[in-house]
Amino acid sequence: MRSNDESTPEPRATPARAIPARAEATAVAGMPGVRVTAAMVAARAGVSTATVSLVANGKTEGRVSAENIARVTAAIEELGYVVDGIGSSLARGGSNLVILAAPDVANPFFAKVIGGVRAALGSDYQLLLAVSDAGQLPTPEEVRALMSLRPAGLLVDAPDAAFLDRLHSTAPVVLLDAPGVEHYAPSVNLDVGHGARELAKHLAALGHVRVAYLDSTGGTATFRVRREAFLAQAAASGMEVPDGAFASTPIDVGAAAAAFAGAWPAWQRSGITAVVCCTDTHAYGVLQEARVAGVAIPGRLAVAGFDDLPYSATSSPALTSVHLPAAALGEQAGRALKELMRGRVLAEPQRTLASTLIERASTTGQAGNL
Amino acid sequence: MRSNDESTPEPRATPARAIPARAEATAVAGMPGVRVTAAMVAARAGVSTATVSLVANGKTEGRVSAENIARVTAAIEELGYVVDGIGSSLARGGSNLVILAAPDVANPFFAKVIGGVRAALGSDYQLLLAVSDAGQLPTPEEVRALMSLRPAGLLVDAPDAAFLDRLHSTAPVVLLDAPGVEHYAPSVNLDVGHGARELAKHLAALGHVRVAYLDSTGGTATFRVRREAFLAQAAASGMEVPDGAFASTPIDVGAAAAAFAGAWPAWQRSGITAVVCCTDTHAYGVLQEARVAGVAIPGRLAVAGFDDLPYSATSSPALTSVHLPAAALGEQAGRALKELMRGRVLAEPQRTLASTLIERASTTGQAGNL
DNA sequence: CTGAAAGCGCTTACAG
DNA sequence: CTGAAAGCGCTTACAG
DSSP: OOOSOOOOOOOOOOOSSSOOTTGGGGOOTTSOOOOOOHHHHHHHHTSOHHHHHHHHTTOOTTTSOHHHHHHHHHHHHHHTOOOOHHHHHHHHTSOSEEEEEOSOOSSHHHHHHHHHHHHHHTTSSEEEEEOOSTTOOOOHHHHHHHHTTOOSEEEEESOOHHHHHTOOOSSOEEEESOTTOGGGSOEEEEEHHHHHHHHHHHHHHTTOOBEEEEEESSOOHHHHHHHHHHHHHHHHTTOBOOGGGEEEEOSOHHHHHHHHHHHHHHHHHTTOOEEEESSHHHHHHHHHHHHHHTOOTTTTOEEEEEEOOGGGGTSSSOOEEEEOOHHHHHHHHHHHHHHHHTTOOOSOSEEEEEOEEEOOHHHHSOTTOO | OOOSOOOOOOOOOOOSSSOOTTGGGGOOTTSOOOOOOHHHHHHHHTSOHHHHHHHHTTOOTTTSOHHHHHHHHHHHHHHTOOOOHHHHHHHHTSOSEEEEEOSOOSSHHHHHHHHHHHHHHTTSSEEEEEOOSTTOOOOHHHHHHHHTTOOSEEEEESOOHHHHHTOOOSSOEEEESOTTOGGGSOEEEEEHHHHHHHHHHHHHHTTOOBEEEEEESSOOHHHHHHHHHHHHHHHHTTOBOOGGGEEEEOSOHHHHHHHHHHHHHHHHHTTOOEEEESSHHHHHHHHHHHHHHTOOTTTTOEEEEEEOOGGGGTSSSOOEEEEOOHHHHHHHHHHHHHHHHTTOOOSOSEEEEEOEEEOOHHHHSOTTOO
8 A cells, every 4th residue: 555665765854953044955856855844943933833833824813923923934934944734734634635536637628627627726725636547537445545645625527436436535525527426426517418419409400310329438427428318319300320320439539430431331321421429539530531431521421529629620621519618617616626625515516517519510511521 | 825714624533432333434425524543443453553553554574463463454444444644644754645747737648658657656656646737837836835745756747947946856856858957857858859850851751852840839848859850850861941931839730720821822832842740739730721721741741740649640641750658758757766766776867768750641641642 | 922732643663 | 562652743722
């Protein structure tokens, strides 16, 4: 669980008699340096560590004299003192860390989510990402280890029930994009079903009757929602997704391209005129392979995706896609967590953000547009 | 610096007389639960906390009787005890956290770097990503706050001198992709210059004489290296990059496409037959706009990039690109840091990984390939 | 306004 | 093999 041969030379605190100014300035990057403690600051300022703590944390109002504030401030500055997070966390009973666990950090969509979280959290909390291998949430063991840091709060993106069952958090938790498991904790969800239905209506209105669906292999619950909502509305709108018109691949352009290449001859024979992809990434693969095969988009085949990634606005043809409000997702989750961390009760513990269909040339363009 | 109104209700440790089994199992996600301490385990097992610590950390050899190991193990299991990272870190003088600071987390390239780091670090250390806004390293203030967590080590990707000057780390540091600042700390670099020169030779061998260069606006030091190495070899190989044949945009497909659209008429007039892009992302923009404008790739214009992103292998045409060993970069940096954290001295503190040119259809394909 | 002291949860010499 | 005790660096009642 933790390193058994932690032979790192631990810097022993130097005796407080002669405190050199800028002790930390002697630390060379990569070399252990001298750690400046509150006791050293106290010695230099001629006060107690209690006073140092008060000043360092800005809790001086009506508690520390102007004289002492000045002395301590000067000593802090001279020694380069930074409050130790470990000692502080232990004394306070918790840290100011917020941990964000997500299966898919390296994703342009997720970058926006992170931006939103940061904006909401502000500088009171330290945001750290728990990373694991691509497409995987951290294991429960990893999360246990993280919980032992006593984070002030936890944000979990796209969790499944198994993960949440094994997560016994003592800190407030907010879930992001957690369809089907909202009851575990306050959550912010995406109404991706709405966009999926809009997409089905859009295709039906364009006269499509037989459509294919390119799904994700494995993946999180959102893909089930996307598929089911689309299929339900497709049926309601009089469209058919024939049995042979399903395929699934990992979220990877090449894999999607290959799957499309393999499936297209049969799809073509069965009269498919549109393919809906569960992510824009899948759709890029279809666009690419269609170009190679000389399939006119959208003239011969309409293509659409989900996520509205940056590239989709400028791809050729531009890709019709269900837009998801990533920044708002992060921002509202961050906001909710902040409330919980302050001990407040959420007025609205379950939130859902709308998705919207962005219609572009891959479904609406001139026929024959390559 | 830290929250001033941390009004979170702090769970007081319950008196150790009646310890219910599975205390933590009563914790509902999002609700503060009971924290199980070593003292509770000790009480239940009828031993001292010292013994609990020994057992929990697997340091029992020749120090704890089989009898007591069994009792403590059972109590740990029954109560769901997890060693508290805060208390442990304070006692040990440091945490087992490794913090990775990077400007560009949401990048497929970087996902591989992270994978490499994780593989090298193993389970002895907790890897956490310090995130900031897109394209930015965390500020020195943010890093200070992180340092106060007493990480066991620090990994910094693509730092500049200003960042390192203000980073007074007391923990071992390893730099990744840090051309020009290697002297600050042990580092693992990418010899991107080699790939850039290979690319210049490749284009020259294909008969190109006048080429354009699409650079990144701002960005990290690697872009300077890419440009300079390419230009030097281009000149040496008898190619010319005319004054008007430079452009730069952010790392964004749409921006690159727009820049190319604006520049192409003049480039065409001046006899440009190839454009080198400082990232594959820029190159995607060029490919896309070229398609719209009916510019045959590579017949009329050869296109190449750097990074060899996943999409480049399957784009249409597939993109010639300078491949960078992302996973190896992370892996070697992680390995080096692990050595340092164990108190060892690096045999080879400066390492450089080779880059290779991957030739694909965007430069070598049949002329007229759209 | 101030400081001595207790306590946060753990680890590690130390004495037995 | 075992436990009492000191100590990690801080914060916070508490008494003055």
